[in-house]
Amino acid sequence: MKTIIEPFKIKSVEPIKFTTEEERERILQEAGYNLFLVKAEDVLIDLLTDSGTSAMSAKQWAGIMEGDESYAGARSFFRFEKITKELTGFKYIIPTHQGRAAEKILFTIVGGAGKFIPNNTHFDTTRANIEYSGAEAHDLLVPIGKDPSARADFKGNMDVDALEKFINEKGKENIPLVMITVTNNAGGGQPVSMENIRATKEVASKYGIPLFIDACRFAENAYFIKKRERGYQNKTVKEIVQEMFSYADGCTMSAKKDAFVNMGGFLALNDDMIAQNARNILIVTEGFPTYGGLAGRDLEAMAQGLEEILDEHYLQYRLRSVEYLGEKLIEAGVPILEPPGGHAIYLDAKRFLPNIPPEQFPGQAIVAELFKVGGVRTVEIGSVMFGKNEKRTGKFIPSTMELVRLAIPRRVYTQSHIDYVVECVIEVFNNRSKLHGYKIVYEAPMLRHFTARFLPH
Ligand SMILES: *Cc1c(COP(=O)(O)O)cnc(C)c1O
Numbered sequence: 001m002k003t004i005i006e007p008f009k010i011k012s013v014e015p016i017k018f019t020t021e022e023e024r025e026r027i028l029q030e031a032g033y034n035l036f037l038v039k040a041e042d043v044l045i046d047l048l049t050d051s052g053t054s055a056m057s058a059k060q061w062a063g064i065m066e067g068d069e070s071y072a073g074a075r076s077f078f079r080f081e082k083i084t085k086e087l088t089g090f091k092y093i094i095p096t097h098q099g100r101a102a103e104k105i106l107f108t109i110v111g112g113a114g115k116f117i118p119n120n121t122h123f124d125t126t127r128a129n130i131e132y133s134g135a136e137a138h139d140l141l142v143p144i145g146k147d148p149s150a151r152a153d154f155k156g157n158m159d160v161d162a163l164e165k166f167i168n169e170k171g172k173e174n175i176p177l178v179m180i181t182v183t184n185n186a187g188g189g190q191p192v193s194m195e196n197i198r199a200t201k202e203v204a205s206k207y208g209i210p211l212f213i214d215a216c217r218f219a220e221n222a223y224f225i226k227k228r229e230r231g232y233q234n235k236t237v238k239e240i241v242q243e244m245f246s247y248a249d250g251c252t253m254s255a256k257k258d259a260f261v262n263m264g265g266f267l268a269l270n271d272d273m274i275a276q277n278a279r280n281i282l283i284v285t286e287g288f289p290t291y292g293g294l295a296g297r298d299l300e301a302m303a304q305g306l307e308e309i310l311d312e313h314y315l316q317y318r319l320r321s322v323e324y325l326g327e328k329l330i331e332a333g334v335p336i337l338e339p340p341g342g343h344a345i346y347l348d349a350k351r352f353l354p355n356i357p358p359e360q361f362p363g364q365a366i367v368a369e370l371f372k373v374g375g376v377r378t379v380e381i382g383s384v385m386f387g388k389n390e391k392r393t394g395k396f397i398p399s400t401m402e403l404v405r406l407a408i409p410r411r412v413y414t415q416s417h418i419d420y421v422v423e424c425v426i427e428v429f430n431n432r433s434k435l436h437g438y439k440i441v442y443e444a445p446m447l448r449h450f451t452a453r454f455l456p457h
Pocket residue numbers: 051098099100101123125126181185186214216253254255256257264265
């Protein structure tokens with residue numbers, strides 16, 4: 001088998017800035033050791049997120065010029081609507097400025113006090129929008145999905161038995177919809193099998209509850225199904241995507257992921273009443289139904305991106321390039337969440353730095369050191385993000401996992417960039433006995449990870 005190569009050539013480039021280790025130490029200090037507070041231009045390789053960071057294709061950029069900026073009934077909307085309908089099969093396609101705007105509209109309509117929304121794992125903005133409406137968000141991931149070292153093909157699956165029990169416990173009348181997130185971003189970018197989507201739909205249908213897909217990485221999920229699930233090897237990704245959506249009654253989408261755009265999203269669904277309500281809210285909060293929160297050119301780029309994402313050479317390269325990074329790290333003995341996900345590699349900071357306790361943020365120690373050693377920006381997904389101090393006693397409650405995410409922007413970095421990242425991670429790993437923990441010296445009352453400041457412990 002030959003090397004799987006980037007299925008594109010480079011037409012336009014953006015220089016990246018090199019800094020010295022001394023400069024990076026100063027930058028870190030000034031930023032309170034929080035990489036969210038570091039200027040992007042001081043970062044050499046930016047693996048903070050895969051959201052909105054994709055490189056657009058020449059055809060997408062051409063679409064930017066082609067975009068129809070008419071207020072109502074723009075051609076770009078109809079192109080976007082047609083492509084999205086063909087992929088999802090849903091009756092109503094409602095553009096929004098990004099994924100969370102679609103979530104906000106959906107849960108404003110179906111959420112509220114006394115309601116419960118189950119999901120394999122809610123992404124943080126989904127959970128926040130559900131809770132903001134007054135409803136409760138519950139994660140019902142299969143148990144193996146919670147074990148970072150267990151290898152399985154579909155660690156993003158819904159625990160279908162737990163779902164049925166949950167529906168019986170809470171009452172079907174209190175569950176406006178069941179959600180399933182493909183791939184499971186908060187759980188390591190792990191895929192969900194077709195069988196599991198089907199089984200989830202069966203349980204939901206049995207109780208008359210609609211199923212919605214959080215579809216941000218629908219194409220990566222479909223390619224995992226093609227590679228790993230029996231009976232799908234000879235189907236096209238497009239057919240697999242269409243089958244995935246055929247079991248659902250609607251979806252929310254952040255086009256900043258699997259539609260290769262820097263901004264965009266949509267809500268799509270079949271229910272007439274919800275759609276009518278959603279469009280009314282859309283007009284108040286986002287814009288007229290044929291543009292949502294977007295410019296005509298954004299709709300054009302999104303439509304083009306939704307066509308390009310189905311390219312199987314791209315998807316093969318995409319999953320392989322993430323797996324390549326994972327394999328190199330595993331070979332060097334670096335503990336990661338296994339198997340590699342679709343859009344990111346997650347270092348397991350608990351096993352990486354067993355001597356640094358969760359209250360001293362081992363993930364943050366790795367994040368800071370990776371930047372110092374190589375100018376690589378990553379993000380802690382552990383006790384900085386999810387840890388809490390109990391209100392009454394001040395007792396520290398850690399996150400269940402201590403992870404560092406290396407998210408790979410789409411079509412942005414080449415294999416040599418990834419080789420460089422591997423070298424940096426291995427260097428940090430080999431020096432792990434010299435690393436120290438951190439303490440928080442400033443934190444905001446909510447979502448503290450974005451603005452917290454740290455000092456070495
Ligand atoms: C990114 C993401 C969202 C939110 O989308 P935004 O465009 O960032 O608002 C929702 N769900 C999942 C799984 C995501 O990855």
